[in-house]
Amino acid sequence: MSEPTTHQPxxxxxxxxxxxxxxxxxxxxxIDQGLVxxxxxxxxxxxxxxxxxDIWVEGKKVMGLAPKLLYIYxxxxxxxxxxxxxxxxxxxxxxxxxxRVYPIGRLxxxxxxxxxxxxxxxxxxxxIHPDQHQEKEYIVTVDQEIDDTFCIAMSQGVPVDGHLTLPxxxxxxxxxxxxxxxxQGLNRQIRKMAKHCNRxxxxxxxxxxxxxxxxxxxxxxxxxxQLDINTLAPxxxxxxx
Numbered sequence: 001m002s003e004p005t006t007h008q009p010x011x012x013x014x015x016x017x018x019x020x021x022x023x024x025x026x027x028x029x030x031i032d033q034g035l036v037x038x039x040x041x042x043x044x045x046x047x048x049x050x051x052x053x054d055i056w057v058e059g060k061k062v063m064g065l066a067p068k069l070l071y072i073y074x075x076x077x078x079x080x081x082x083x084x085x086x087x088x089x090x091x092x093x094x095x096x097x098x099x100r101v102y103p104i105g106r107l108x109x110x111x112x113x114x115x116x117x118x119x120x121x122x123x124x125x126x127x128i129h130p131d132q133h134q135e136k137e138y139i140v141t142v143d144q145e146i147d148d149t150f151c152i153a154m155s156q157g158v159p160v161d162g163h164l165t166l167p168x169x170x171x172x173x174x175x176x177x178x179x180x181x182x183x184q185g186l187n188r189q190i191r192k193m194a195k196h197c198n199r200x201x202x203x204x205x206x207x208x209x210x211x212x213x214x215x216x217x218x219x220x221x222x223x224x225x226q227l228d229i230n231t232l233a234p235x236x237x238x239x240x241x
Contacts, residue, residue, distance in 0.1 A: 004209075009048035012038065012055075017121025020058055020066040022098050024121050030057060070232065071117040073224040074214060081106040083113070104128055104209075108188055112221070113138070113206035114214035115215060127209065128203065133183045137208035140190055141177045142199035150197055151178060160186055160197040163217055165193060 010018070016036075021027065029038050038055045041134065043187035049055060055062040073094075074083075081103050083092040089109065095117065097099055104116040105128045118124055127134050155170040164203035169181040180190060191201045207214050212232065219225060 009050045012036070012043055012045065012047040012049055013063075014121070014211055015055075016057065016062070017124075018057070018065050020069070020119030021060055021062060022121070023124055026232050027121075044231065052085065063134070065138040066119055067122070068120045068229050069096075069118060070120070070123065071096055071101060071224045071226045072212070072214070072219065072227055072228045073115045073117055074216065074219045074221045075107050075112050075115040076110045077110055080109045094222075094224075096226070105185055107204075107206060108191075111204040111206065113204075114209055114212070115206075116209060116212075117224070118229075120229065132211045135181050135183055135208070136206060137179065137181045138187065139173070139177065139179055139188060139203075139205045139207060140194070140201055141174075143176070143192055143202050145175050146172055146178060146199065148172075151200070153197050154178075154193055157206050158193050160189055160192045165189065 008155065013024045014030065016027040016030075017024045027036070031043050031045055031063060038044075038047050038049060039054050043055075060197060062229050066084045075091075078089060079091050079094060080087060080089045081091050083102060084090045085092050091103060101117040101119045102124075104118055104124045107115055111233050116127070116162065151170040151172055155168055157167055158174045159165075163186065166182075166184050167187065168183065169179075171179045173179055182189065186192070194201050
């Protein structure tokens, strides 16, 4: 993978996301909070910077753009995707010992399956922003039998947190199990959809994001492996990054 070039100045929040410090949105919050300095002064959102600038975030010097990293992680139940070092169940204790990476989207603590980790804010944006409409596929088991009525209700959209969920694909594969393909990601969406249809989710397993599918035979639960971003860009329905 080619090293990023840093000669052309770029907007500060974008630069920090490319450095693997945080996402653009998080960078904007840090700038607002006065926790970013550029060349010895408090940073502004309109600052344009490159590797020649002296940039500090929360008292730590930014060392420049990092190579773009992408990992696939087979998340077990019980791992919390919030990066809280004080929580022994936090994902932060299971991350690769490399440049800081963070999850692209989340799986809640009681869910398992495919999770992508990156230090590239642009890639994160491209995969989770609602305008991108990236598919995510799950195998879900609930506490009671389901039927066509349940699947049709789920697929047509149900109210969740004041929103009607977008139409989606739902297919029954066993007495209490269905496959669902979403193009949005509301908080605990599938669990809340099932609850609206009088079912409780007992197992939620994400198997696919875009065209990238988790293979448990090659990546056992609790393990991760590094992927090549540019090789996978077409598989993730993305332009070369």
